[in-house]
Amino acid sequence: MTLLRVVLLVLLPLQAMAAIDVYQFENEQQEARFRVLAEELRCPKCQNQSIADSDAELAQDMRDRVHSMILEGKSDAEIVDYFRSRFGDFVSYRPPVNAQTSVLWLIPLLMLLGGGTLIIFLLRKASARADENDSNQGDAP
Template identity: 50%
Template sequence: MIRLLSLCWLLLLPLSAQAAIDAYEFSSEQNEERFQQLTGELRCPKCQNQNIADSDAPLAADLRREVHRMVEAGESDNSIIDFMVTRYGEFVLYRPRLNETTWLLWYGPFVLLGIGALVIVLISRNRRQRQVAASASATSEGSRQNGYQPSEGLSPEEAERLNQLLQRDKDQ
């Protein structure tokens, strides 16, 4: 039984490797390198998470043919990219250009990182102030038992009123 299942599995295995391989003729090795670089940088509009070099979508095959044609025609990389962006939008670029519509994409992570650092600093400062206040209150707890000493600039009447309030709060 296991042999039969293994045989079936081996017979079905080649079906998963039916990806079409494009064979393009290049006039120079430099053109081939440019083609590989451009197809690696351009995103497939249909697949959305693959570049056109790796995608098996028919649209990606059309885009590879178009890039090949333009590379062989001697067009610059920028003109090829501009053509693709004009036709399919900024989405086809894995690294979008910096302009007024993409500044948040480029600088947003740094802004969020700065805000996060600021929040951490404020939280740690707040905790430190609470610890100082807690230690001061623990120190003043001992002075409550003996009566408050007006060392913080309080008049004797204010100190007496404070002692009464603290005593009433302690009794409750």
């Protein structure tokens, strides 16, 4: 029984190491670009995960493609455009401002304006009540 535990303890780290992607780059700048792009690109199959965080097979394929495109000398914009052409603007955490994505950019602004308007309205209402209470107390003998 002890031998079985020892074998399992020895083999467990090997399985964990098998899940780690290892990419070779010509320099540190390429590796840094890879890390940034892998965090910037969203896995189309996963629920709000970057391709760096996803274990999906599609994310693995995307990481491999990013790696090969960096080694080919493609720019970051070319790489992002490549994935946008295949998966749409959803693939980027920073979608471009255009007619299709305008809602994504306008909703936070509208929520901020609506919240500010609501706060101003509530403050004025509370101020009016306080003024009314002060004037009513001033009339009492």
